[in-house]
Amino acid sequence: MKDKKHIHEHNSIENIKIAFYLNIMFSILEAIGGFLTNSMSIMSDAIHDLGDAFSVGLSYIFERKSKKNPNDKYTYGYLRYSLLGALITSVVLLLGSIFIIYNSIPRIITPEEVNYDGMIIFAIFGVIINGYAAYRTSKGVKANEKVISLHMLEDVLGWIVVLIGSICIKLFELYIIDPILSLLISIYILFHVYKHLKNVFNIFMEKVPSEFRLEEIKEKVTAVNPVIKDIHHIHIWTMDGENNYMTAHILLNGIVSEKEVIKLKKSIKETLNDLNIFHVTLEIEYKNEVCNDKNCDKAI
Ligand SMILES: [Zn+2]
Ligand SMILES: [Zn+2]
Ligand SMILES: [Zn+2]
Structure with missing residues (x-):
């Protein structure tokens, strides 16, 4: 071989x-x-x-x-x-x-x-x-x-x-x-x-690669598990037209155990891998947490 x-x-x-x-x-x-x-x-x-x-x-x-x-x-x-x-x-x-x-x-x-x-x-x-x-x-x-x-x-x-x-x-x-x-x-x-x-x-310009639609990705990620209340502050970019990167905030609903968070992150990443996004960084947020990204407050 x-x-x-x-x-x-x-x-x-x-x-x-x-x-x-x-x-x-x-x-x-x-x-x-x-x-x-x-x-x-x-x-x-x-x-x-x-x-x-x-x-x-x-x-x-x-x-x-x-x-x-x-x-x-x-x-x-x-x-x-x-x-x-x-x-x-x-x-x-x-x-x-x-x-x-x-x-x-x-x-x-x-x-x-x-x-x-x-x-x-x-x-x-x-x-x-x-x-x-x-x-x-x-x-x-x-x-x-x-x-x-x-x-x-x-x-x-x-x-x-x-x-x-x-x-x-x-x-x-x-x-x-x-x-x-x-x-x-x-x-x-x-x-x-x-x-x-x-x-x-x-x-x-770090434009979202043309094969992705942000709305579709949001839907797919929130569909992974009902505890995911929201996904926001998404960045998707490509290094060379083939290797795609993504960062996002994931807001969780209710009390979630460490074990569940680990599992959740894994399934979200798998969902994104299937879409050909491989370098994924997720920030997990909880219900009582206030998200204020001062540098990026115009982000989606
Ligand atoms: Zn990395
Ligand atoms: Zn956030
Ligand atoms: Zn940002």
């Missing part, structure tokens, strides 16, 4: 490495190809692949760092390292897209000639090589491997679009198609950047 896992880990790292090198290679070749054919759409594909390479490479580095154990100085551990990759990749893609858009707009106004035959040959190679890479990485089972193979598939589609575009340029001598395609590809990239940044921003 242990060996099987080891082999899988090994394959998974191999696949990630292959994906990284392929993307870097594509990106450089596309930059050269884009330059030689004078095509902005191939250039924008180069930026897209550069972003993918960054994303794959950084997620590999930061994943490992984020798994380091907590210590006296970093009591949460290093989980948020995994966000850093998304942040850096987003900046790379953002700058790349701005560069492409900045260069494409003048070409829409006055289209420049492109070497469409070169583009067609390039795109055919792109479809074949990227198609093979997508096939190769599609065997991965882990979440990040699936993401990588999806990216590869996306790249194949990108190449098909460039191929069709360059055939149209050849047939109709419509050079404006090239900058239009590159704008569309840039908008597509920016849409992804927006999604990633929004996710990072929500974690930064």
Whole structure:
């Protein structure tokens, strides 16, 4: 069992490495190809692949760092390292897209000639090589491997679009198609950047993760046992989009023995664990206790 896992880990790292090198290679070749054919759409594909390479490479580095154990100085551990990759990749893609858009707009106004035959040959190679890479990485089972193979598939589609575009340029001598395609590809990239940044921003704001509804959690916790009169001052946040934390006050009704409190806390935590909230801190309050959290009196 242990060996099987080891082999899988090994394959998974191999696949990630292959994906990284392929993307870097594509990106450089596309930059050269884009330059030689004078095509902005191939250039924008180069930026897209550069972003993918960054994303794959950084997620590999930061994943490992984020798994380091907590210590006296970093009591949460290093989980948020995994966000850093998304942040850096987003900046790379953002700058790349701005560069492409900045260069494409003048070409829409006055289209420049492109070497469409070169583009067609390039795109055919792109479809074949990227198609093979997508096939190769599609065997991965882990979440990040699936993401990588999806990216590869996306790249194949990108190449098909460039191929069709360059055939149209050849047939109709419509050079404006090239900058239009590159704008569309840039908008597509920016849409992804927006999604990633929004996710990072929500974690930064310690927003309640989207899979939870506070009302539902309140209901579930109070349903654990009739002695639970109220749950309030709830905080739910996620460290990295996967590890969820929660603190809350639990008000108990009537006289409850130590044994019962211990049992109660255990069942509340089990209920929350089932919802995928694992790091739970509960403050137990009693009927005659006055709860005044001065620092947090606006809390729910
Ligand atoms: Zn703890
Ligand atoms: Zn309270
Ligand atoms: Zn608070």
